[in-house]
Amino acid sequence: MWKPVPLPYKSDSLPLPAIPTAAEIRACTNVLWDGAHRIVALNEDVVVKYDGGLDATEGQNLIYLERYAPKVPAPRLYAMFEEDGKTYLILQRIPGVPLDSIWKSLTVSEKNGITAKLIPVFDAMREAACPWPDFYGGLDGGRVHHWLFYSQKKKDFKFLGPYYGEDAFVAGMLQNFRVSTERCERPDFKARFYEKYLPQVLRGHRPTLTHSDFHQKNILVIENPCPDNQGERSFEVVLIDWEDAGWYPDFWEFFMASDRNVFSFCDEDWFWHMQQFLEVWPAELGVMRLFEKDMRGH
Template sequence: MESERDQYSTGSNKRDVQHKGTGKLAIHNTVFRRWLSLLALKTTARFYISMGSCFPITRNKIVKTGPYVHLTEGATIEFIAQNTSIPMPRVHCSFVHKNRAYIVMRRIRGNDLPTAWQKLSEQSRQKVFDQLRSMIQEMRSLKPPPGTGVESCVGGSLRDSRIPRSNPRFGPFKTIQEFHLWLREGLQPSRIEGRESDSDWQDVRDMVAAQDKSWPPPVFTHADLNPFNILISGDRVVGPIDWELSGWYPNYWEYTSAWLGSATRIEWRNTIDKFLEPFPNELKMDATRQKWWGEF
């Protein structure tokens, strides 16, 4: 039987089997809840404005579904809710129907950061950063189970739409070095020899050396801390949202993902250091990786 590691570590397109073997991740998966959720998507959802892959079905409930939505996200929301004080929505149920995942959860009410930003005083902005820093530090302090590599909270595959080889998911990887090797499509140092005068290859050589070093254990990472994924009410953070990319990653991944994923958000880049621990050397390393193997 093909394991999830076999399915995704090569980055091949496996959309048709991405939900294979994920039944154990379903939450409160009863016939009645499935029927009621699917019915609501065809009826009451018409009275609300959808937001990407999120469809309100009542004033206080939304259904997240789409071609790349995975039951892992619902499991992640519960994992963070049970192990931290970070505000998270309650997951009412999650299930797969006709090769499509559905996550029914409580609707978080708040404005995304860009919408609210101009109305915030400097004092209120600092309060927001302080709360974000505390939340991220709490999440990063979670202890990975022994033997954890780069993987989801349930030890399975991950998704990152910014990685071209994520089709639609990748991993898990036993080690951070194995993850790095996959990111650079198996490039080994021996293939860089003899190019000392080529500045681009020197950058790649430095990247490979940094990637292949010894790394501390992975830390739990949201992996998509862009300003639209942070909701606030007044100057209170009501929650980071969109946990679909989250999992156990190298310690720098939160910072480099937030920074490199915000190429068009210069003001946001200038604020990231106010709530995330900076990793300048790893940022240079990952910038080289994204230049040659990423979409940016």
């Protein structure tokens, strides 16, 4: 049975003489990303992710993937520690670029090649066995790390869950909507509508290993050194940013991945390519889009 590792954690494959200190990490000036979290490159092989409310969830998720879903391409976690209430993830540096930065420049053949690389990735995720029966929650066995499950109770400041059974998962989402409705002192007509109809649509699904933040920015593509004899490039793929991953219903990946594409697919072909490696759930997508819109409206 999978259990999260205690901190501090150090992998046998750490390509450094020792785990860098928090002071050494914060002194690093090679900043690759400074958004919700900060990512700095210590050298050509190692990056560190920290700040922005980061906790150990993503690190535990990467350890889980390495041990139990090795066919899923993700960065290696070399080490993880906490200091002064902050978490530091020492990660493998992937020598690639985000897919969104080059997608429009690719040929049809090159796009098809990347799509083909993603098919076995998501096949492996769908085939992964959940270690707990009928479980919906984090890969660490904890809460559901998605904003729809962030508690709407005043001063709660936590994610909800985990849940056992699809009915409990849906009920937890509905209860959070009702709490939000009551906190905002709104009429409960929409809450009653969703409580009646959402369980009718969101049924018959199973817990599935899910990235839950899958989009082109979180796909790093690494160009292979030698084009084929037609001059076409080929690429390897690695999925990054696993902090929201968990065991979700099998429609969830398509629902989340469509979020950034469904409104632009008229002038983008990514949405069409995506359907080749993700299971398509149009009814579930429709009702979840409506539910999500109303939840944001609160």
